[in-house]
Amino acid sequence: MNIGELRQDYKKETLDEKDVNQNPIEQFKLWFNEAIISKLLEPNAFCLSTIHNNSPESRIVLLKEINDNGFVFFTNYNSAKGKQISINNNVSLNFLWLELERQVRIEGVAEKISALESDIYFYSRPIGSQIGAIVSEQSEIIESRSILEEALNIAEQKYKIEKPIRPEHWGGYIVKPRLIEFWQGRSSRLHDRISFELVDGSWMISRLSP
């Protein structure tokens, strides 16, 4: 099979400067909601990129909240991404909703949310996920899968008796955006790209060449 021949013409939707909400976070919620209504698989999965030694690093993360200030996700603060954010908190987010021929590109800074907010989310998770967060030394090299399974078994026994407590090194980040771009695939690669950039506290809207 020749990969070069994988080619799709995008004909589903259009995006116009006149139709977008003037607040890009509201516009994001609109598209996100359409992704949920369309029953897309994990519509809240996005590619999070950080910087390490002057190189980008990327991984998939799940969006857990959107509010007026930005986009919230949770992780181990000692994970590779956590360490990278502690040195340079510039990040980018990329949401891809292929079935809707849509992409949202976000750039901004990541900041830790409060311990209280992290608690609220941590204790709302199923107990299995709470234990998973306690057990995993995210991104560290491990000798074998069995070590991981054993640690989980021991923890599961332990937390039949006591209640899990959120580890201090596990919590949320909010990404405060300075740029949000909405990309709608169009025919003949004349895609619609509407970009919002924060300039002196106001969102400037532009159309970009595809």
Added chain:
Amino acid sequence: MNIGELRQDYKKETLDEKDVNQNPIEQFKLWFNEAIISKLLEPNAFCLSTIHNNSPESRIVLLKEINDNGFVFFTNYNSAKGKQISINNNVSLNFLWLELERQVRIEGVAEKISALESDIYFYSRPIGSQIGAIVSEQSEIIESRSILEEALNIAEQKYKIEKPIRPEHWGGYIVKPRLIEFWQGRSSRLHDRISFELVDGSWMISRLSP
């Protein structure tokens, strides 16, 4: 709808150190092939991240070739990503095949392929895509969509008479990997993460904590 409650348990497949191909590019081809066979929508779409002013930037790009040296995609060399790569060619790639509960993370350097190789791919594209590549000033701000459509109309008339020629500023990059990680979702967030890192010309295989 509460985004925090979007939660999936991954149960489809497993990934073991003993089962992976010792060459990560071959292992990538295996997974990529399974994504094609599974009829995933645009299995060759990936998130490409670059660095601009000490911040990561990300966008979706289509993989057009895999060879022993790496991963090839095409773009306008004057686009934002092209300019960024000319300053810092460290990039990351993220492939997400949600239906297979799989992700591949790649880090490496991007290098221009030869003009001849770019020609071969350019002229293999449908004429509409060739004209699209000629017309679009990728990532530049444009006043309105109609300007774009007019430019395309004029070009379409022109190229009814003459043959399109690949612009010098349009061509391919190959990303030569130094790290490739295969992520297979597993139950209770005990995901399998097998990482290949290039050390002194050899691929070192490790399992990472999920």
